[in-house]
Amino acid sequence: MKLTRRLVLAAAVATALGGVVSPVAASPTGLALADTAPGRVTTAAEPIPDSYLALLADEQASADVVKRTADEVARQYGIGIVHLYTSALKGFAVKADAEQARKLTEDRRFRGIWQDAEVRTTALQVQTSPPSWGLNRIDQRSLPFDTKYHHPNTAPSVKAYIIDTGIRYTHQEFNGQAIYGIDTVGGVFPPGNDCHGHGTHVAGTVGGQTVGVAKDVQLVSVRVLNCAGSGSYAGVIAGVDWVTNNAIMNPGTRAVANMSLGGGTYAPLNTAVANSIAANVHYSVSAGNSNNNACLQSPASTPAATTVGSTNSNDYRSAFSSYGPCLDLFAPGGSIYSAWGSSDTAYATLSGTSMAAPHVTGTAALWRHRFPGDTAWQTAAALADNATPGVVVNPGAGSPNRLLFMGMVPA
Numbered sequence: 001m002k003l004t005r006r007l008v009l010a011a012a013v014a015t016a017l018g019g020v021v022s023p024v025a026a027s028p029t030g031l032a033l034a035d036t037a038p039g040r041v042t043t044a045a046e047p048i049p050d051s052y053l054a055l056l057a058d059e060q061a062s063a064d065v066v067k068r069t070a071d072e073v074a075r076q077y078g079i080g081i082v083h084l085y086t087s088a089l090k091g092f093a094v095k096a097d098a099e100q101a102r103k104l105t106e107d108r109r110f111r112g113i114w115q116d117a118e119v120r121t122t123a124l125q126v127q128t129s130p131p132s133w134g135l136n137r138i139d140q141r142s143l144p145f146d147t148k149y150h151h152p153n154t155a156p157s158v159k160a161y162i163i164d165t166g167i168r169y170t171h172q173e174f175n176g177q178a179i180y181g182i183d184t185v186g187g188v189f190p191p192g193n194d195c196h197g198h199g200t201h202v203a204g205t206v207g208g209q210t211v212g213v214a215k216d217v218q219l220v221s222v223r224v225l226n227c228a229g230s231g232s233y234a235g236v237i238a239g240v241d242w243v244t245n246n247a248i249m250n251p252g253t254r255a256v257a258n259m260s261l262g263g264g265t266y267a268p269l270n271t272a273v274a275n276s277i278a279a280n281v282h283y284s285v286s287a288g289n290s291n292n293n294a295c296l297q298s299p300a301s302t303p304a305a306t307t308v309g310s311t312n313s314n315d316y317r318s319a320f321s322s323y324g325p326c327l328d329l330f331a332p333g334g335s336i337y338s339a340w341g342s343s344d345t346a347y348a349t350l351s352g353t354s355m356a357a358p359h360v361t362g363t364a365a366l367w368r369h370r371f372p373g374d375t376a377w378q379t380a381a382a383l384a385d386n387a388t389p390g391v392v393v394n395p396g397a398g399s400p401n402r403l404l405f406m407g408m409v410p411a
Helices: 002-013 023-030 063-077 098-105 134-138 198-207 233-249 267-278 353-370 376-385
Strands: 047-056 080-085 091-095 110-121 125-127 158-164 178-183 218-223 230-232 254-259 261-264 281-286 306-311 329-332 336-339 347-351
Touching: 047 063, 047 098, 047 233, 063 080, 063 091, 063 098, 080 233, 091 233, 098 110, 110 233, 110 267, 134 329, 134 353, 158 198, 158 233, 158 353, 178 233, 198 218, 198 336, 198 347, 198 353, 218 233, 230 233, 233 254, 233 267, 233 281, 254 353, 261 281, 267 281, 267 376, 281 353, 281 376, 306 353, 306 376, 329 353, 347 353, 353 376
Parallel strands: 158 218, 158 254, 178 218, 254 281, 281 306, 306 329
Antiparallel strands: 047 091, 047 110, 080 091, 110 230, 110 261, 125 347, 336 347
16 A cells, blocks of 8 residues: 555654654655666656756765766766756756767766656646535535535645646735746746646645635745646756755745646656655645556656545546556545636636645645644645545545545644
């Protein structure tokens, strides 16, 4: 069971994370990357031409060492450096042709070279404007709906990193609580703004004033996907690396992160997310919309993350939702009404595991506000242990039959 694997990892890192987990300690206990053989570039599904990740053999390299090595490698091989990774991973993303990438595999400074690949949002469809039901469902154990949303707090002390297409900061749902973090894509003003809509929808479910779970959480835009809702693993990892560095530099911060995106299994991303969790950031990630085994996707296959499948308003697993042992729980994801990015007053109804994950992220924020001493792993365990068992119809082979229950957070 995925939860069991997570708790084993937690114990390996620290007895209870009584102090701050260092990135050095986090790396071997997060998710180990297998070294690649000289002369061999690790391939990926949906590869991005001339884009690669080069990860250092020295997993304890300082930020200065990473930067210095990047400069040396750029001069030596005539390649471009696109992103530096100094926290969640140690290395960088490069612009190089296939032959230059092959030469990098023979350089003993690197543990491996990975082909970059495409990643995209995990939303499915936009409908007109049916009523929202997700908030109504997560605060009660069983149907029918009581038409009320009871929440114990509003999580004002928690930061929620929205790793997505950006956030429309000025939307009426956010009341000034949405701020810029980092933009690894570029091309929009102000930086981190949402030119697609998906990230704004996700942020609305996490922390919108009327449609959100945690209504006063601070929403931080970590823009890693473009105006078409797609991007690269290199850019996504750069966002995760930034989040991780923030956690390391500000160890008292109560932080959660949402990743409603995915692609084929990609070990460097899973490792980056695992190391970010080891730095005490809780991650909720979408299971995927392929109606197949979520273990075939990243970051859904990250053991330490809370991987979320989707249900509809009748507690059936959504027909599109991925499933299997990599899931931790289900949450409402079919026909979810939330903010949209086209104007400050726009709303839309979307379906997807992208919509399920932010219900969990918002609940994690409520938990971390109420229990500030809990670690990211303890938060994940609380979400899974207190979920409503046995109510999801047709959860899929190997899936845990658990539905998110926000009501487990005490007042």
